[in-house]
Amino acid sequence: MVTTEQLYEIYKKQPIICTDTRAITTGCLFFALKGENFDANTFAAQALADGAAFAIVDNPKIAKSDRYLLVDDVLTALQNLAKHHRKQLNIPVIGLTGSNGKTTTKELIRAVLAEQFKTFATKGNLNNHIGVPLSILSMQSDVEIAVIEMGANHQKEIELLCEIAQPTHGLITNVGMAHLDGFGGFEGVKKGKAELFAYLKTNHGFAFINRNNPYLLEMSSKADLNKVIYYGTEKENTISGKLKHSDPLIEFEWANQSTTYEAKANLTGTYNFENILAAICIGDFFKISAEKINNGLANYFPTNNRSQLTKTENNTVICDFYNANPSSMAAALNNLKALNSTHKTVIIGDMFELGPEAAEQHLLVAQLAQQNQIDQVIFIGKNFYEFKDQFNGDFFATPEAAKEYLINNPIKNSLVLLKGSRGMALEQLLPLI
Template structure:
């Protein structure tokens, strides 16, 4: 069955589903394979639950009722279907990647552009070889602009995602020490992330570039650049001493965000610049940004009893961890506590990177500090304000005897640490 025929079935369906636990009436079920499951075995169940058709790649599960669509490879067909749909819609696609701040920046851009357009963007962080096709297939005829977040932990992944999404614009938030296990080094990170630039250059498409980042400038030579901020625009960061949130002065307009962390300044600036490129007025951009409330453990501020918690525990790498700690160091607060969890996917650099963070914390008495996880537990420190725990359970047991009040608290760690579990214990 060719892609045009499958696309015809897709248009008759209510959308794509890859999980029988989330079947919606008249959806097109795509049977994907994982390390411990084979979606083909659930095809019949999907139809029974109301799916319109089931796309399978194992003839063993083909039936005679016409409700199964047989292809050679379900994942590759899903990706080809997404590209076919993207071409059929013909709408502008903005691709977004980077080591830190991708999802927050995506949400800010979405909020700004939605002031004037019907925008479809990556849901959550569905930014891989499955998430990007699903994002594209979630767009429809009424969508006017698409925003596609792209994540990667190995070389070649961004290039492959670009071939699926065929973006018209690109933006890289930054280059940091993320996924070093797969990329090998910071230079490897730069090489991998700039696969987006190389794809756009080959197709003669423009990129939004943070002009304060020398690596961004270096890697976009001979490309069509849309500078952030735009030429002639006066922009600078302002911060609030009352609630530690950051703001931005943009072309004489004061914008107060609900985000904490100086590192979010360039995320705000990118959203403003991209918005104005698509004719969003600064006044409307201001409305969107000031209304945006961070969630999902990303730069999220939680008020609990008399404590204020900066929850930034969706993910962590050495670059984002250092930035979060230094920002917290500058934040106003009489009593400060830090709960920091292990940073994953660092490979051979894990011991060195965790020790460097511990060394910084030892030299700078920011507040009472709890470092959690096997990697942090192995680091060395004789500082009295640093407490080390091998596991979350050890920390939880210790917190039973600790009462915090009127405090400013930072929670930061990799997703696998799930440090949001700390909040109910405080």
């Protein structure tokens, strides 16, 4: 069996990790992970033939030459290798989790920190038990600071990711009605996210906390954190801010202990203001000047279908269809209500991973959409479709059915919110809006 230390010596010479035979690069290390429907041990020979330097496998029958590195469990080997690599990096690592806004906040923090430091940030949504190790192992020795996004859909997952990423600083954006099925309800969500605070307490790390969020205050109090930096709307915080305008893009002012500054961001949605303040707070903590902080924020343009404002030939679209849960859906609907437009349209798709609360949460969102006096509401998905006889609006069981409707009934001159869970694939509707 190959030990972590032996594997690390090989990794230092071959620092490219691959877990997909469709993306093999010459000289990479292929980790033969198992999935629900596949065992990549069976692909190891092909990976080597395609140019991988070594294949890390956990099936002794597969290991037929010294280019196969046998371990007890490939996933554990990957995670342990990442832990070992992280220990060699004497840099600040900001661990970031939350129910909503993780990726946008991560990108805002990256944009601010990159004004002064060689900054690494999680790419895409590589934020789970496989993605975090891959992120850590893609960090090179010249990185000065890192932002690691941590996603979770059950308890103890954040704890595991913290053990791998070993954050020195941490931020929970918020806690909301997300992944209720895996967490076992809202209290389970709070307990799961608070695992980041527990790690910071044990390891004497710093926590950045939004003082306007009572749940975060409660969770940080329970964790008995003693290294806390607060941000929020009140002057008592290390960083405070005031939202001045958000129709459609955000304009605001923020203040540290001595000076107030005016700033702008290329984001829509009042709910993003707290994400912006978090990035400012972290930038200020690491002694980045206000000018550089504002410059980083101004130069960030969302491109990931999260709060992204897009002009089409016929409409203005708020593209927020990367994912959805009841909390983020309510925030998006309330934000649309506050925006000025002569005509507003909502196209919303089902929210996933809600377990026994799915029916109730979809009902509440449908009620909110009706209450917000929106000109046209289109509901998509089997969960929303259950309420087709209870509300005004157009209901479609599938995106395909909605596409046919939009072809025959085009939307024009409207401000459109397009939002739903990733599995609804609502991006297929954008060309028709």
